[in-house]
Amino acid sequence: MESQLRFRGPPSGPPPGPPPDMNKTDTPTPPPGPPPSISLDKLASSSLPFPSGPQPDTPTSPTSGQGFDPTNSATSKHINLGVWDYYEEKAPRLNRVPLVKIYRRMTQGLSGAPFAWRLMKDVVRLAPVLVWFYLACIGLNAVMPAVSLYYSSRMFQVIKDAVEKRNVDSSLLIQIAVARGVSAFVQRACSYGMQRLAPIISLRVRGYFAEYILQAHARLDVPTFDDNEVRSLLETVASDRSGAWEALSESFNIGSIFLELITQALVLFGIIMESNDSLLLVTLSLIGPIASWWSRPIRRPEGAWIAKVNNENYVRMMGLKKVATDRSHRKELVAGNLQEYISQQYHAARAQVGDSAQEFWEARRYHQTKNAGNPIALAMPLFRDLPQIIFALRAIHTPASIPLSLAQLDLVQRNVTAFSQQLENFSHIVEGISYSFQTIESLYSIIDIPNHIPDAPPDALPLALVQDQKVKGLGIEFRNVSFKYPGTSKYVIKNMSFTVKPGQLCVIVGENGAAKSTSLKLILRLYEVDEGEIFIDGRDIRTIPLKSLRQCAAVLFQDFSNFPLSVRENIAMGSPLHAQDTTRIEEAARLGGASQFIDTLPEQMETYLSRPVHDMAGGLGFGQHTLLGRQFNTAKGGWGRKGGKRGGRAQDMEVSGGQQQRLALSRTFMRSNDENVRLWMFDEPSASLDPLAEFNLFERLRDMRGTNTMIFSTHRYGGLTRYADLILYLKDAHVAEMGTHDELMALSGDYAQLYNVQAQAFRQDT
Template structure:
């Protein structure tokens, strides 16, 4: 039986037991609700066997980081109820830090009682009773404060997480393509994002309060202990029942009892949480960045994210965070018994002192009290030194957290609005001109474009042809300002595109890239992103799907337009019985279970052609479905690469019928029916334009274009 360890350090085992695990069988399966997650456990699971200078440099950086700490405190103050929760948490830490000193004081009172009993053979029972009850009360108060801290900590930590998840989300979403692709920027983002199950803000709050608590504990305990022992000879403190706390510690467990052992499965059906995870993928993964930027989708993406987080509220946790929260904030009676049992040795000492006051040497009791508290004080001092050394590091992390929102984009926004006449642009299209444009991709050495010049009049159809890697796609990327050229100018209606507002520029264009992306959202959301203003218009969404040729296969999917192309929140499950073929309505990926601990892929399995049709549907949604479309320039990069000949023919026919007078550019390495209708053909080779003209003009020249045209035509003869 092989053991696996998924995220969070939890253990799970791959079982080979036959049968079927059915989450809906409530006679054999226990269901627990954990926030947005549903956990299903078999009621009788098979349990597993139980078996110097560098520091100074960090402190010198404090001066630069402290303003960011103040910035964080102001941010926390603006979060609803956070200051109140933070103050409550601080008060609880303060009071809890004084209780150990109070406990020592009561123990000192016990020593005095023993000393009096040895000397006078009498015991004041009222003082003894009050002291004993006080010690027990300290233990109960510690437990109550711990529970109260957890109750306050949960909403405080969750609200901090929600705020700073949004903070990081916005910081990622605003980056343009070259900035986002910069490895240094990625490292900066990862340094504040990959922090396990917590946030930088909560780490800071926890560090500061912990340090304050340690200082209070050490000072108060040392003061009380010195006062108690200053007038006491050596004494003894019996520990007859000292083994009992250890046994209770051994048998105590988390209230949920879930350790990832045995047969279990977990899923979430919360559509808002699933959408949040999908949107986080959208802004985090490079394959989506081009369309996000070129399609001006950021505002709508941010609005979707904000709306989803409001619906999810305080339950925006992954599965293991939800398990930890459940365990942490649920009362455990066994833990309470364990804490109380730690005082049984002291109680035994008291009872013995009542009946045989002369039998207990006070000096041994004093020595025992010293030893009992010396180890705690030593540990706290060590912990204080350790945490103090990490203050500079923590403040440095806060600094990074706030610096990410000011990372400058490499593509600088323009200041001039565009177009001057929107009606004319939609009616006639726009003119496009490249003047001696040269460009090299970031980190590259070779030219992607070299001294490229051409001019298109409004409403023209241009086809750029040539070998793969000749620079065709780069022209389209420069048009939409994913990158800026190192040399030359690009003009739109005679105006340098660097001077135009990026939002206006990209609103005037629609781009379908060769390496198009599908977002880890539903098919409906993928199409909506073409034109977010039509998000509630189902008729327009279906029309876009029909124009893109995707309606037929979408309607055959089990969830239709609500199908997720790549489910961003994966199901989790243990090793399942071999007869379990489906779970939560999705096929079980047994290979994933055996090799990686059990996460279903959740992908739809659509073909490349079907995925391209979805991308086309999004383009139609942006460019043609709405009468209010602002698009005047259509850019297509190998739009039929994954389509069969019939679908390709239908696509080009539909585009010619719908485009009206919009300016249109295609890039392709295949010559065909489209080039016959082109007003201009640009033939590229080795990053340059080597021929330009109409189809008939280029055939007459008998150059490279004519040669390749004849090669492709002969394949059909």
């Protein structure tokens, strides 16, 4: 199938967009065609809920929360939930009226209807035959209850005629019996068809939309990806990949129930018109459902809300719990003999908090359960039995009609009850329709999130490949550059100026936090400078296409990461064009110093250091088990991630920090023979290496330097600085000293002082 995914603009340039219930099918939907344009400001202000707790408890009003003031008792309500102070926006009184609430929810959801319609068309394109057959099943399944009700009423009429006239129309009786049987079979077949088709469509849509979400994530630059608003939207979408299908399923549900209600209402209306008793029956039968509906407490907030912890002992108690249960604190806990102290302190904090020690969602459910009773709810059995009581009183006056009256009562009451239940279901689903449409809108909108770093104009020329090997390296110039990270007010670079000539070896040194790593990130334009200019080969960096700029540079960051892929692919991703070149991958591993430790891995190049999907096992004894070539750690508990009681999952490989860095170096060395590379940048490349490995690494780097420009940031002097054409000593957010090693030593400044401090440890006379 041809992919329908389309992105606006180039990948690096300006960008390319709960829970329903349709037999509980889970799956997302694909977005063929270009998504509608939507600004990030709209995404941030559209009140898309980003819940931290169960979805059903999220606010549903798309305009709620504007100007919400928890301290204003006129517009907000305060409830104490033990260790939580809970404030919620007061809902309009008319929202207590069921039909008014349904109307408001439907009108709120209409703004997202175009996205739902677009999603519907996309799903049909994805699996047209399956979807149309599925919709046919939904439609028939919705009509069948009304058909069954119609023939039940006809059956009752035949029985009534037989009692009153002593005559039975056998042909009509057979027709009714056959029709009832056929309608029951069709309804059953439709339900079966929906159950079989929904998972198939769901899985197809889920896979398709997973690709869409991945591409939407992949195209974002660093500051955009780190933006809190963007992260909230992306995490919401990524954590609920089935949201699109569920939202569409909810739309189908609404249409199905609406069709069912209309057809049943028409049949009930016909029954009422045929008999005065039927009108009385329907009226009496509706009293119970209406009273139940009216008396039900509102379980989800109608607007904005906030919950604040009011007990510091509870906060401390939960902190102690994390210390005891989180793996990241295990070494400190054991080495410090903290077991008894933590247990004692937790017990003391728990005693102070008492029974109020509940997580928010648990405390809220407890409060709702405790306050669920009300006078109408207590009288519900009376309301339900009211029709029988009335007809019992009537039977005293007309005892001969008791059999027919009871049969008619049973027919009408059963169907009115079913009708009211569907109406109640309809109200529940409509309550979430605005959220569902927001889910669809957010899924389509993630592809339109604009990148913070705009690309060069479309007609901008790429960096030229230099044919003269004597001047192959890139020239770099900072002119009065100032920069602070997004969301912060402190400048990490202030009025920085320097020039690295083509082919030079430049070493950036300084104390921790001196912006050495930041300088390298700015050269790759991972962030935009706040003031000043950066020039690459004499061109303003903003006029160079981002793809061309980054294609000319090979970089290793200090805060590198290795991917959750095989060792082979981790290295190969340094140069995707040569990802299938085994010889090149092995050479890169040798240059990075990783060959020796890779040979010791269980599957060598095919080993996953961190598997993104774990093999699962269950029913095992406690301890470690080796099955099918995998090691499993078992733990007692529920099914979840551990695989069940005495179940477990395959363990990840544990490697040292130095081995991790060698692997990252190998990935960088995949471009060692790449003619496009004109700049090599290494940010603390030996931070996790032992002295011998560091010495060998620097030897290899000097050997492969050639005429490329090479920039290092490091806090270790000597290994590189003595060979550098240019040393930049950074201090207080700017270049404090600049020159060669000999020139800076002659200055007897900060560089010379730190160099001597490091050299002193190796002198025999100290």
